[in-house]
Amino acid sequence: MDRLTYFPGCSLKDEAKEFEISAMAVMKVLELPLVEIERWNCCGTVFSLTEDDLMHQLASIRNFIRVQEAGSDEIVTSCAMCYNTLKRSSLFVNHAEERLEKINAFMDEEVAYEGKVEVRHLLEIIRDRIGWEKVEEAMIYPLEGLSVAPYYGCMLLRPRQVGIDDPDNPTIMRDLIDALWATPVEYAFQAECCGSYQVVDHRELIVERTHRILSSARRAGADVVVTSCPLCQYNLRETQSELKEKIPTYEEMPVMYFTQLMAVALDVDSGELPGPLLARFSVGEGVGKGEG
Amino acid sequence: MARKELEIIEGLWEKVEELSGQNIFACYQCGMCSAGCPFTDEMDMLPNQVIRGLQLRDWNTMDCSAMWICASCFSCQVRCPKGVDLAKLMEAMRQIYLRQQLDHVSIDDMTPEQISKLPQIALVANFRKKTG
Amino acid sequence: MSEQENATIRIHIMGKTYRVPAGLTIMDAMEYSGYRFIRGAGCRSGFCGACSTIYRREEDYRLQFALACQEMAEDGMYLVQLPFTPAPRSQYDLEKIDPTENVLLQYYPEIARCVSCNTCTKACPQDIEVMDYVQAALRGDIARTAALSFDCIQCGLCTMRCPADIKHYHMAQMARRIYGRYLSPVPEHLEEQLREIEEGVCDSELDKLVAMNEEELVLAYAARIREEE
Ligand code: SF4
Ligand code: SF4
Ligand code: SF4
Ligand code: SF4
Ligand code: FES
Numbered sequence: 001m002d003r004l005t006y007f008p009g010c011s012l013k014d015e016a017k018e019f020e021i022s023a024m025a026v027m028k029v030l031e032l033p034l035v036e037i038e039r040w041n042c043c044g045t046v047f048s049l050t051e052d053d054l055m056h057q058l059a060s061i062r063n064f065i066r067v068q069e070a071g072s073d074e075i076v077t078s079c080a081m082c083y084n085t086l087k088r089s090s091l092f093v094n095h096a097e098e099r100l101e102k103i104n105a106f107m108d109e110e111v112a113y114e115g116k117v118e119v120r121h122l123l124e125i126i127r128d129r130i131g132w133e134k135v136e137e138a139m140i141y142p143l144e145g146l147s148v149a150p151y152y153g154c155m156l157l158r159p160r161q162v163g164i165d166d167p168d169n170p171t172i173m174r175d176l177i178d179a180l181w182a183t184p185v186e187y188a189f190q191a192e193c194c195g196s197y198q199v200v201d202h203r204e205l206i207v208e209r210t211h212r213i214l215s216s217a218r219r220a221g222a223d224v225v226v227t228s229c230p231l232c233q234y235n236l237r238e239t240q241s242e243l244k245e246k247i248p249t250y251e252e253m254p255v256m257y258f259t260q261l262m263a264v265a266l267d268v269d270s271g272e273l274p275g276p277l278l279a280r281f282s283v284g285e286g287v288g289k290g291e292g
Numbered sequence: 293m294a295r296k297e298l299e300i301i302e303g304l305w306e307k308v309e310e311l312s313g314q315n316i317f318a319c320y321q322c323g324m325c326s327a328g329c330p331f332t333d334e335m336d337m338l339p340n341q342v343i344r345g346l347q348l349r350d351w352n353t354m355d356c357s358a359m360w361i362c363a364s365c366f367s368c369q370v371r372c373p374k375g376v377d378l379a380k381l382m383e384a385m386r387q388i389y390l391r392q393q394l395d396h397v398s399i400d401d402m403t404p405e406q407i408s409k410l411p412q413i414a415l416v417a418n419f420r421k422k423t424g
Numbered sequence: 425m426s427e428q429e430n431a432t433i434r435i436h437i438m439g440k441t442y443r444v445p446a447g448l449t450i451m452d453a454m455e456y457s458g459y460r461f462i463r464g465a466g467c468r469s470g471f472c473g474a475c476s477t478i479y480r481r482e483e484d485y486r487l488q489f490a491l492a493c494q495e496m497a498e499d500g501m502y503l504v505q506l507p508f509t510p511a512p513r514s515q516y517d518l519e520k521i522d523p524t525e526n527v528l529l530q531y532y533p534e535i536a537r538c539v540s541c542n543t544c545t546k547a548c549p550q551d552i553e554v555m556d557y558v559q560a561a562l563r564g565d566i567a568r569t570a571a572l573s574f575d576c577i578q579c580g581l582c583t584m585r586c587p588a589d590i591k592h593y594h595m596a597q598m599a600r601r602i603y604g605r606y607l608s609p610v611p612e613h614l615e616e617q618l619r620e621i622e623e624g625v626c627d628s629e630l631d632k633l634v635a636m637n638e639e640e641l642v643l644a645y646a647a648r649i650r651e652e653e
Contacts, residue, residue, distance in 0.1 A: 049383035158366035193365035197417035
């Protein structure tokens with residue numbers, strides 16, 4: 001059976017465990033299992049944007065070397081931030097001989113990185129290598145009657161050369177939601193920044209972003225919002241209690257990973273689901289059940 | 293006493309251009325970047341004003357809070373009709389500070405209680421952007 | 425053999441060259457040359473971590489790291505005495521700590537700055553995968569941090585070299601403490617024994633010992649029954 005060289009990233013071992021649990025379970029059913037590389041390090045989460053900075057590329061490159069050692073030329077991750085950082089690093093050094101040479105000379109304890117590893121996001125793999133039809137076929141509980149708002153955020157789409165879809169009009173998550181027989185929700189803020197790392201020293205900014213993004217999804221009729229990024233997920237989920245304190249009428253919006261949505265439909269382990277959805281997704285029972 | 297203010301180094305403007313790899317004079321001030329930036333409400337200068345300031349070598353630009361509010365979301369980058377990567381310019385300006393050991397976030401002042409609420413993905417990213 | 429005993433090597437200390445007998449450790453060679461270790465030496469046998477040192481070989485671009493009491497001086501080495509460079513240690517009460525996954529980050533947030541340069545690992549005289557334990561800590565794996573750092577002798581070389589100003593050895597010590605206090609399985613026989621002590625099973629024996637004089641104690645010690653290993 002084919003398998004994928006999988007890079008989990010720190011968050012999936014920590015506060016985003018449900019992301020990994022569901023991704024693993026789903027990919028097993030789809031017969032393209034994720035196999036974690038043996039040794040890996042934090043990618044750094046954000047790509048360094050200065051031209052002269054090779055130091056902050058080391059983290060990505062070291063992971064590429066691990067992939068190379070595992071005899072693969074592809075690294076797959078489901079975390080949008082890892083994806084973006086690793087992808088940009090690969091574009092920064094693959095085919096850039098001078099940079100590669102310097103980095104390899106610095107990492108003299110490692111075998112040289114040959115510059116051949118390709119970075120892919122799990123959504124891309126599902127779209128391009130598995131296909132929506134196969135996802136639909138594997139479905140046990142169609143999610144009929146559930147309105148799902150995709151939240152792309154920044155890291156899946158921008159910059160253009162890095163994005164897994166058209167940054168102006170992305171469809172990849174909508175197609176996934178369609179394949180699961182749920183109703184995709186169109187709303188204005190699907191690709192707007194949640195505030196990202198500003199949550200550390202400008203939390204108020206995130207609360208404001210969360211309000212805008214989730215209210216917009218709510219107005220468009222969403223029952224749930226799906227993400228692909230542990231930081232988006234944290235920001236959108238955790239600041240809602242602060243929002244409630246400010247606006248007593250605010251109604252909580254459940255937020256979950258796209259792989260969890262898939263896991264529910266494919267009837268495999270979804271990891272911990274957001275409270276408000278638990279009732280609807282009680283174990284072994286899909287939403288609406290449909291004719292599936 | 294630790295230095296708190298940016299030391300104006302020679303060739304600072306050129307350094308910003310070099311670090312970012314951007315041609316700031318390509319910008320014709322259409323304002324698309326600012327129209328798309330989700331954080332302009334909190335910024336003291338709009339993104340297009342920042343690049344204008346750089347073009348004019350206006351020292352006030354180096355004091356702006358905008359560079360620290362910018363979340364590197366790349367909305368401006370995908371919109372700019374002239375191919376200017378404003379996120380890279382913001383990063384270059386931050387780096388001018390950080391490379392002079394002027395951190396924007398003080399790790400030592402963060403308490404365990406504060407950190408216990410935050411995911412490590414946010415800390416790694418924030419420290420990469422705001423400490424040197 | 426006598427030829428070998430008389431053999432000498434050249435070492436350079438602070439720009440001056442000395443001839444010292446071959447076969448000495450760096451520490452001994454420096455002492456032979458007239459340097460005194462007032463600080464920076466302790467056990468002299470590779471356990472206390474007080475004698476971390478750096479050196480260079482002629483015509484090698486790399487800086488080398490070692491314990492002065494363990495590494496042999498070689499011909500042409502450039503040696504220095506390293507000043508003591510303490511790293512701040514976070515204050516915590518082990519009993520009150522919540523051993524959640526991000527507890528190490530809470531007390532040593534600078535681990536989030538690791539750039540995976542591996543400089544720490546290269547510096548470690550104990551051959552510990554230092555970067556890997558920092559990375560394990562970052563992803564909340566306290567048990568792995570504790571296990572990987574087990575041989576650390578707190579020499580501080582990693583911390584002196586880290587471009588991200590991480591305090592590896594203090595952080596790892598905290599991980600081992602948390603692991604020991606909260607995460608490692610408690611051995612059954614220990615629990616059994618503790619229960620016995622609390623129930624007073626040993627009290628009468630202990631009282632007898634306390635009442636003995638020195639002579640009786642010595643006799644009792646000599647006559648003790650040893651448990652099979
Ligand atoms: S979008 Fe580009 S050209 Fe227009 S103002 Fe911004 S940087 Fe200048
Ligand atoms: S990258 Fe920065 S300046 Fe550009 S749109 Fe995003 S927050 Fe605004
Ligand atoms: S981990 Fe650091 S402090 Fe511990 S022995 Fe290695 S270099 Fe010394
Ligand atoms: S030296 Fe510091 S930055 Fe480099 S790998 Fe070790 S802990 Fe990380
Ligand atoms: S003096 Fe104790 S380790 Fe060298």
